[in-house]
Amino acid sequence: MSNEIEVSLYVLVLAVPLGLELVRRVSPLLHTPLMSLTNAISAISVVGAILIAGSGTAPTLSKVLGCVAVTCSTINIVAGFLITDRMLKMFRKKEGSK
Amino acid sequence: MTEAAGGVWQAAYIVAALSIVLSIKWLSSPVTARRGVFAGEFGLLFAIIGTLLRQEVLSYEWILVAMAVGAAIGAPLAYLMPMTAVPQLTALSHAFGAFAAALVGTAEYYREPATGFKMTALAIEIVLGYLTTTASVMAFGKLQEIIPTRPMTYRGQNVVNLSLFAFALALGGWMIYQPAPNWVFPAFVGLALLFGVLLIMPIGGGDMPTVIALLNSYAGAACCAMGFALENRLLIIAGAVNASSGFILSVIMCKAMNRSFTNVLFGAFGQVQAGAAAKTAAKPVKSATAEDAAQVLASARKVIIVPGYGMAVAQAQHKLRELTDALTKRGVDVEFAIHPVAGRMPGHMNVLLAEADIPYDRLHEMEDINPDFAEADVALVIGANDVVNPAARHDTTSPIYGMPILDVDKAQTVMVIKRSMNPGFAGIDNELYYMDRTLMLFGDAKSFVGEIVKALPAAG
Incomplete structure (x- = not known):
């Protein structure tokens, strides 16, 4: 196993419990915003999409697929964050305090 | 690659990873939740800027056009949907995200066909990506009531699903073991797409909370696999945090219904009702x-x-x-x-x-x-x-x-x-x-x- 892969596996092993711990603490009140926020974050695949779309070595087919992927993940990012923010704006604690 | 340029994008990635982790942490309380969204946006922004600065990225025009198109579609989606339609919107948004992940996997395969470890990661990314895409579209259809919300079941459903799954697994194994003929990859993609549809068909409207959470988890796992295929640790961190988030939510939902995962996915809720x-x-x-x-x-x-x-x-x-x-x-x-x-x-x-x-x-x-x-x-x-x-x-x-x-x-x-x-x-x-x-x-x-x-x- 190469060193690169080994480090990546360590990262994975640490990131999974971190994610579980973080989400366990989120109150059920906010589960819907949590879902749409993580939905937006899963559009991190835009990174891979940009790397392919802008690559010098990729064949045209790959570049086209990469560009479509950039569009799709941008839809995901924009829709995910905007809807999360729209929802969170509505949560308020006391009556009368806007 | 020059040292300086390399340092900049790597620093941006580390900032992005930190922001994403903080963003979920802040979402734990309604008081800090909006700060969480801001941190998430900041994280994604840094991830994008960092990537654009990498030397592998040679041309920008089409990327920027693609992003503008994406933003122009995404923003009205988020603002025009009524609040009652949030589940549908989330399902639709999942479909786009997962499709992006699947396309990246496909593009990477055609750029540089691989075997071994990289192909394993690519295969996982592609299966989860395409499966989540069609499954999310189906979930969207059921939530929007375009598709009947009642569970659709037929005899031998689980046998059909399992044999399709085994077939996909065999094709995946073939590509991992050695470079496969041209038809294998498209067949693999087709099976993944089909599997997503079959997965949602038997699921009733009442089980949607679990399924949506599970699809979120799959999308995260696809990103994580992409991280291994492209040797990109930011993708691994964000994907893993996401996958575990979706997973834990679906576990919470299952517990709230006193049902197991397998029961939600393969259970036949529809049979007892008539009597x-x-x-x-x-x-x-x-x-x-x-x-x-x-x-x-x-x-x-x-x-x-x-x-x-x-x-x-x-x-x-x-x-x-x-x-x-x-x-x-x-x-x-x-x-x-x-x-x-x-x-x-x-x-x-x-x-x-x-x-x-x-x-x-x-x-x-x-x-x-x-x-x-x-x-x-x-x-x-x-x-x-x-x-x-x-x-x-x-x-x-x-x-x-x-x-x-x-x-x-x-x-x-x-x-x-x-x-x-x-x-x-x-x-x-x-x-x-x-x-x-x-x-x-x-x-x-x-x-x-x-x-x-x-x-x-x-x-x-």
Whole structure:
């Protein structure tokens, strides 16, 4: 196993419990915003999409697929964050305090 | 690659990873939640800028055009959808995200066909990506009610699914072991797409909260696999955090229904319903008018409202807010009881009630509010069904036996607003409706609550 892969596996092993711990603490009140926020974050695949779309070595087919992927993940990012923010704006604690 | 340029994008990636982790941490409380969204946006922004600075990225024009198109589609989606459609929107957004991940995997395969470890990562990314895409589109269709929401089952369904899965696994293994003929990859993609459709077909509307959470988890896992294929650790971190987030939510949903994962995915909820419904159809129920209901509510001291998916369908949350205000003004204590799986996605009811300006400290989780039902004068059930069915407690033959429920039957009077006596999504009859202390209020939830509000001043 190469060193690169080994480090990546360590990262994975640490990131999974971190994610579980973080989400366990989120109150059920906010589960819907949590879902749409993580939905937006899963559009991190835009990174891979940009790397392919802008690559010098990729064949045209790959570049086209990469560009479509950039569009799709941008839809995901924009829709995910905007809807999360729209929802969170509505949560308020006391009556009368806007 | 020069040292300086390399340093810049790597630093940006580390900032991005940190922001993403903080963003979920801040979302844990309503006070800091909006800061969480900001951190998330910041993280994604840094990830994008960092990537654009990398030397591998040679041309920008098409990337920027693609992003502009994406933003132009995404923004109206988020602003034009009504709040009741949040589950559909999330499903649709998942479909786009997962499709992007799948396309990246495909593009990478055609850029540089691989075997061994990299192909393993690519295969996982592609399977999960395409499967989540079609599954999310199907979930969207069911939530939007374009596709029938009832579970669609046929004999031998699990056998068909499992053999397709085994076939896909074999093709994947082939590509990992050695470079495969040209037809193998498209066949692999086709199977993944088909599998996503088959996965959602047998799932009923009531199980959507679990499924949406699970799809979120798959999308995260696809990103994580992409991270291994492209040797990109930012993708691994964000993907893993995401995958575990979706996973834990679906576990919470399963627990709230006292069902296992396999039961949600392969269970046949549809089979028992016919017998149960026929058995009890002839029992009498007490129905009441809006004036009667207003009378009961006006003389109550403590009212607990139990909203369900029916409230969302009827868009009754604003009328409910008027009722809450009117009752509060009369000195009635009004609280809301939220079952973890009420609605079509985790936390769905909370969002709708927040939209109607009902303060979130009035909303209570099941464990916290259940002891209060015994002291409540009225439990008002609006569009909820299975989550208040006492059969879950004692009827071992009921499909929902063992599911934790809200103890509405312990209240002095139970009022149920319901369209008709048709059983709910799961098709299970509810003995709550036949109790002596239960008043059935037949009608559209929104207009009925409106009529109660109008009748209240006359109720003395």
